[in-house]
Amino acid sequence: MALGVVAGIISSLGFLKLSAFLKEKIKLHDTCGVHNLHGMPGVYGSLISAVFASFSDSYFSNDPILHATFAEVKKGRTASS
Secondary structure: OHHHHHHHHHHHHHHHHHHHHHHHHHOOOOOOOHHHHHHHHHHHHHHHHHHHHHOHHHHHOOOHHHHHHOHHHOOOOOOOO
16 A cells, blocks of 8 residues: 555656646646656566566565465476566
């Protein structure tokens, strides 16, 4: 939930501050707010997902449920590969 709250704050601040800046500097007029509503929170979410995925090997390496679900893990394949 905290990540969603941060994404909402990013979207809102982008609408309040960044839209005027982009319109003034590069003449970008985002009439529907797509950049603020989908673009910036999407980039934020993908970066956070990449960070969490990078930690997955150390947290799930000896989990029996993981081995039962993904048989390739027993053969030495890691989550990052």
